[in-house]
Amino acid sequence: MHPARARLIHNRPQQQGPVVYWMHRELRAADNWALTFALHQAAERGQALCVAFCLAKTYSLATLPHFAFLVHGLRHTASALEGLGIPFVLLRGDPALAVPEFLRAAKAGLVVTDADPTRLKRQWLAQALPRIDAPVWEVDGRNVVPARVVSDKREYMARTLRPKIHRLLPEYLDAFPALEPQPGAQTFPWPGPLPRADWEALLAEFGAPPAAFPPGEAAAQAQLDTFLRTGLPRYADDRNTPVDPASSLLSPYLHFGQLSAQRVALEVLAARGISTEARDGFLEQLIVRRELAENFCLHTPNYDTPEAFPAWATATLAKHERDPRPHLASEAELDAGETPDALWNAAQRQLLATGHMHGWLRMYWAKQIVLWSADAETAMARCLRLNDSLSLDGRDVNGYAGIAWSVGGVHDRPWPERAVFGTVRSMTFSGAVRKFDVQAFVARWSGAA
Ligand SMILES: Cc1cc2nc3c(=O)[nH]c(=O)nc-3n(C[C@H](O)[C@H](O)[C@H](O)COP(=O)(O)OP(=O)(O)OC[C@H]3O[C@@H](n4cnc5c(N)ncnc54)[C@H](O)[C@@H]3O)c2cc1C
Incomplete structure (x- = not known):
């Protein structure tokens, strides 16, 4: 592994004791640089290694299908790790408290964790670090x-x-590198793999994951x-x-x-x-x-607010804030996919039915929300709410950048000036018709929800 992938983020004296990988973003056994790094640290110190994951009760706008997808996946990862002789520990509660408590109980000598710039993860880490009395390394495995x-x-x-x-x-x-079976499982003080019945209870708690994505x-x-x-x-x-x-x-x-x-x-x-x-x-x-x-x-600390927009976009959106909108959509219309735009409705219904929307349509979808909202701030909040609660891949840096691009010209340049958008790029129904068979897409999804 390239050494620059790892960064010491909490400088504490070296300790005797097991290495713990606090996994929270890269939820896999295979091809995971943080796990590679943790394995290497454990081997170098002659210490045992375990992987800990803490399931928070709420996570941003995540809903039951998101949690279901996560815990079903985690079960596979736990058994892959245990097959390699690496104990997997499932914690529950506020990670900022539960993880340091576990590390103290396990007498962890070194901690490895995933890098993640999103707000909630930064908060967890900021609150957890003062409670951890061992060096903590962050690895960018994303x-x-x-x-x-x-x-x-x-x-x-x-x-x-x-x-x-x-x-x-x-x-x-x-x-x-290939993952080799680890002999450390015997020496890590843990009660053993989570019993099958406990996994079954956990999976039942969140219901079925979306059928479109096993x-x-x-x-x-x-x-x-x-x-x-x-x-x-x-x-x-x-x-x-x-x-x-x-x-x-x-x-x-x-x-x-x-x-x-x-x-x-x-x-x-x-x-x-x-x-x-x-x-x-x-x-x-x-x-x-x-x-x-x-x-x-x-x-960009405020990546999910209009403060993230470039100055040219903020200025042009403000100039056009009072432009008449062709339609002012209600939250209910948006939620149900019942706006006057058949293509937008079909895209929203694809999202409702599958937990996924095609990439090109995401841009069109967000741009129409700008057109139908009183101002850019409202449009952004609506895009975030719908995307993060309905899209299986929501609550992701890609979503924050995609929404900031669509609403506020982030990573884009000024375009010819139009109503409502000013010089922020707009997208139109006629543009979609030129690009693909809109009728076929509408026919496929208009009945779905
Ligand atoms: C308004 C809006 C909201 C979006 N919300 C999300 C989101 O919540 N989660 C999310 O992962 N992506 C989001 N995107 C980015 C992109 O639309 C999706 O990543 C892509 O459509 C996912 O489908 P795919 O895996 O089939 O993509 P593919 O075309 O197969 O691309 C492969 C991978 O490349 C990455 N990728 C593709 N397009 C982009 C892009 N424009 N920006 C950053 N990464 C990209 C993704 O990880 C994707 O899985 C959003 C884009 C917009 C405009």
Whole structure:
């Protein structure tokens, strides 16, 4: 593993005692740099290792299907870890309290955790660290090029981040080491794997995960295999059509850390018979756009408010705030997908029915919410509420960047001036009609909810 992936974030004297990996973002056993780092630290010190996950009662706007997807996936990961001789400990409660309490009880000598720039995770860490009396290392296992390495400031747009990423890719896009069975399980003071009945009770508590996305690392790999065979070859031509799209549908797995983006990139590069346009087009989304979103949240404290907008966008939106709107949508209309726009309704119903909306439509969907809201602040709050509660991949840096792009011109440039949007880019129904078979998409989803 490249040493710059890990960063000491809590400097305490070295201790005797087991290494604990507090897993909260990269929820997988395979291809996980934080786990690799923790294993290495445990081996170097001759200490046992365990992985701890703390299930918080509430998480932003997450709903039962999100929790169901998470815990079903976690069960697979726990048994994969235990198969390797790495104990998996499931904690419940406020992570800022429950994790330090566990670390004290386990007499942890060193702690490893996932890097995550989102607000709630920063809060957990800020509250937990003063209660931890061991060194804590943070590992960036989400990005191919670690976010803190690639840039120390908020990047203006993809154009400014892209060359920095491409320069560092040869250094960071390395193969994952094989996970070897660990002998440490015997020495870690734990009561043993969570009994089957306890797992069953936990799974029952949250109900079924969304049918469209079977959870877990194996299901994520299966989805990747399907994409490599059927989607990637068509990606250059068909990624932007919501009717029979070529996109990967990997975002829920990437969001919940059940799949590593680096693994996806390695397999895409190894795939045969793929055009350069398809391969590069996909890697642009998977690496550049995805890591631009991480850079945005890392360097923009209020990434989910209009304070995150560039000055030109704030000014033009203010200038057009009193423009008459073609329609003022109510929350209920939006929730149910019952606005005057058949395409918007179909996209919303796809989201309601499957927990996923096609990428091109997400832009259109958010732009129409701007058009139908009293001001940009209201539009942003509505996009966040709907996206984070309904989309399985919601509550993600990609969502915060995508919404800030749609509503407030983040990572974009000024366009010709129009009503309501000013010089923020707008998207129209007629533009959609020119792009794909809108009627077919509407017919497919208009009845669904
Ligand atoms: C208003 C709006 C809201 C969005 N909300 C979310 C969200 O909540 N969660 C989320 O993961 N993505 C979000 N996106 C980004 C993007 O639309 C989705 O990542 C993508 O549609 C997921 O489908 P896929 O996995 O089939 O994508 P593919 O086209 O197969 O792309 C592969 C991967 O690349 C990444 N990616 C693709 N497009 C983008 C992008 N524009 N920005 C950053 N990363 C990208 C994703 O991780 C994706 O899984 C949002 C975009 C907009 C405009």
